[in-house]
Structure formats: C-alpha cells, structure tokens
Amino acid sequence: MDLRWSTDEEQFRTEVRAWLGEQLAAWRARHPEGIRSGDTAEGFEQHLDWERTLFEDRWAVVSWPEAYGGRDASLWQWLIFEEEYYAAGGPQRVTQNGIFLLAPSIFEFGTQEQQDHILPRMAAGQDLWCQGWSEPNAGSDLAGLKSRATKVDGGWRLNGQKTWTTRGAFCTHLFGLFRTEPDSERHKGLSYLLVPLDLDGITVRGFARLDGDEGFAEVFFEDAFVPDELAYGTPVLGGEGTGWSVAMATTSSERGLTLRSPGRFMAAADRLVELWKERGRPARLRDRVIEAWMKAEAYRVQTLQTVTNTVEGRPAGAETSLVKIWWSELDVELHEVALDLLGTDAELEGPWSKGWQFALSGPIYAGTNEVQRNIAAERVLGLPRR
Numbered sequence: 001m002d003l004r005w006s007t008d009e010e011q012f013r014t015e016v017r018a019w020l021g022e023q024l025a026a027w028r029a030r031h032p033e034g035i036r037s038g039d040t041a042e043g044f045e046q047h048l049d050w051e052r053t054l055f056e057d058r059w060a061v062v063s064w065p066e067a068y069g070g071r072d073a074s075l076w077q078w079l080i081f082e083e084e085y086y087a088a089g090g091p092q093r094v095t096q097n098g099i100f101l102l103a104p105s106i107f108e109f110g111t112q113e114q115q116d117h118i119l120p121r122m123a124a125g126q127d128l129w130c131q132g133w134s135e136p137n138a139g140s141d142l143a144g145l146k147s148r149a150t151k152v153d154g155g156w157r158l159n160g161q162k163t164w165t166t167r168g169a170f171c172t173h174l175f176g177l178f179r180t181e182p183d184s185e186r187h188k189g190l191s192y193l194l195v196p197l198d199l200d201g202i203t204v205r206g207f208a209r210l211d212g213d214e215g216f217a218e219v220f221f222e223d224a225f226v227p228d229e230l231a232y233g234t235p236v237l238g239g240e241g242t243g244w245s246v247a248m249a250t251t252s253s254e255r256g257l258t259l260r261s262p263g264r265f266m267a268a269a270d271r272l273v274e275l276w277k278e279r280g281r282p283a284r285l286r287d288r289v290i291e292a293w294m295k296a297e298a299y300r301v302q303t304l305q306t307v308t309n310t311v312e313g314r315p316a317g318a319e320t321s322l323v324k325i326w327w328s329e330l331d332v333e334l335h336e337v338a339l340d341l342l343g344t345d346a347e348l349e350g351p352w353s354k355g356w357q358f359a360l361s362g363p364i365y366a367g368t369n370e371v372q373r374n375i376a377a378e379r380v381l382g383l384p385r386r
C-alpha cells in the first residue's frame, strides 16, 4: 500500500490551492454585503456567482470530460480538489444535487442527446436541478409514491405532489420519480423523468426550513404536459419502467462518495482542533475533540479504499449505506463538540451553530439512518429481515 500522492497530484494540489486562495477572496470582495446561506434567495444568487467562477476556469466539475466543462481529472485528483476546497473555506455547492446526484446517473443511463445537452449546462449553472422524489406520504417508503405520469399523444401528463425539494424554489429543472404504469405496485412501473419546472400545470411553492432558510419547496403537478421531445430529447432517463433501478444508482452517489467527500469533514475537524486551542485547550473536552478528529481521518482513509475499488471496477453497492451513517453521525458529533467548546457563546448565530442545525438533518436526508441500518443489516451483513 502506497499512501503517497504522485508528483503530478501534488502539482495539481498546488494549482488548486493557488486558484482557490485568489478566487475565493475575489468572490467575497464582490459581495461586501456578506455571504448569506445558499438556501436563501439572496444567498443562492451569490453562490451561483461562485459556481460560474468555478466553471469559467473549469473547476466546477473537475472529473468530467473537457467537452462538458471538466478537466478529465482522475478520482484521486477530485479527492484532492475537495480537500483543498473545504480547507480553503469554499462555500456549499448550491448546484450539488445536479452535479453530484443526477449527473452520475446521466453519465450511466443518459442518451447521447441528454448527456450533450444537460451536462454542460448543469456544469455552467445555466440549468439548476432539484431532486423530486419524496412525497407527503412517501419518504423512507419511496416505493409508495403516488405521483404519476400518464402517456398521452406526444408526451406525458404529470399529476401529484413532491415535497422537501431542496432549493426547489430556485431551480429550473427537476429529476423526479413518477408511476408510469397505472396498475403497477411498489418498485415496478416507475420512471425517472427529467422535467423543466416552467411548464404549465407545475407550481413550485417555497417554504422555510426550521433554521429559517427558505430553500425547501413543494412541487405540485396538475395535468402538466411534458413533451416527448425536449431540448435534450426524451424526458425519460434510462427507459420507461426502469425508474427504480436508475434511482438506486443515484442514491449510491448520494450516500456514497460524491455528495459528501471526506475533505468537508477533515476541514471541519481541523477547525475543531483550532477552536479547542482558541478556547484555552480545555482538558475535559480534549478526548472528544481527538475522537471526532480521528473519525474524520478514518473516513478519509476509508474513502481511499472506496476510490481504489471504483478505479479498479468494483463500484460500491449497499455498503454506501454504512458510509452515509458514518459521515452524517460524524458531522453531528463534530458540531456538538464545537458547541460544547463554545459554551453559552454557541447561542449566538455563527458558523458552528448554523452548521450544527444543518448537521442534524444529515441522519434524515439521503435516506434516514434507521433505514440505512436496515439495508446494511440485510444486504451487507446478510441478516434476516426479522
């Protein structure tokens, strides 16, 4: 096992670091009013400005082909990019649900037309994608979803409601799961549709999260007509009736490698150590700081194995559920220790308290941790359902 980076990789790191140092400062200077959360209307625009800066210099999607705005970087380089990005204090990626969730499935299942049209526009922040899966009565039990798409002359009629659509209020397109075979049940007869949100019959209603940011949305479909021929050809990704298997590929990205890379948590763990020093190195919290830091490092090392497996053609399956449990619980722990270090100062709004509020949702989104434990028990460990 050789854990050293090659000279090329170290050069790549130097280039990333220099670019981020310069451009992050310039972006902040362009917004003297202060950067708001990307889950607010004003903050979303500020973050889009950042996304377009990334894109202009081909840092928005480093591992994608150059033709789609990337650099053809290896997965290893992508990991380095992520480490540097978060260490430099890079902001949340408001395009993440397109770039990190939908795009891997477009690469895997999309037609050439879908890839050629959707991917470069997504990378450039021209089209903004949100995930329309959950419904008022279908969250963990996603296969119980009721939204339907009915085949009609020249297209599909959509009816139903989606909810908890992250940044849906600010997005232009939705990737959703719909029942396309009326008498089908559960995982069968679903299709994965790529839907422009400006069609007649679609209403997007934004609403606030518990932390006050207004980025969530409910999306209503009332006889909305989606034509068979869109700018990217068919709206169906991966073929009619195959929605469940395409969706499961998307969840692997959401739970596994791409949505939450270790760089994010290593940067938080390093900041936690700094905070511990700033707060007078309290001995009573030393072990918890060390433990949280070690868990972030464990995730980093484990990811090296995941990337090795992927590069060698052994993509992750159900074990992404274990990864998801790990990063989401780690995020809560890092922030809880930070709040204990801050004591009553934690009650003032600041990055740690804001981060903690969001960390609490980690065990819920991308499939709740209770459900991930069920999946790990049955499909990784082979335990009986009861």
Ligand SMILES: Cc1cc2nc3c(=O)[nH]c(=O)nc-3n(C[C@H](O)[C@H](O)[C@H](O)COP(=O)(O)OP(=O)(O)OC[C@H]3O[C@@H](n4cnc5c(N)ncnc54)[C@H](O)[C@@H]3O)c2cc1C
Residues within 6 Å of the ligand: 130, 131, 132, 133, 134, 135, 136, 137, 138, 139, 140, 141, 163, 164, 165, 166, 167, 361, 364, 365, 366, 367, 368, 369, 370, 371, 374
């Ligand atoms: C911050 C955030 C962002 C989100 N963004 C999106 C988005 O962009 N698009 C989207 O489609 N959805 C999104 N969601 C929704 C998310 O996917 C759902 O909240 C999640 O799947 C849980 O569904 P639910 O809320 O309906 O809870 P329920 O499914 O009703 O679950 C309630 C509780 O019961 C437990 N439970 C349910 N079934 C089982 C079981 N079989 N065994 C053990 N325990 C069980 C759950 O673990 C949970 O604790 C987001 C959620 C959050 C918090």
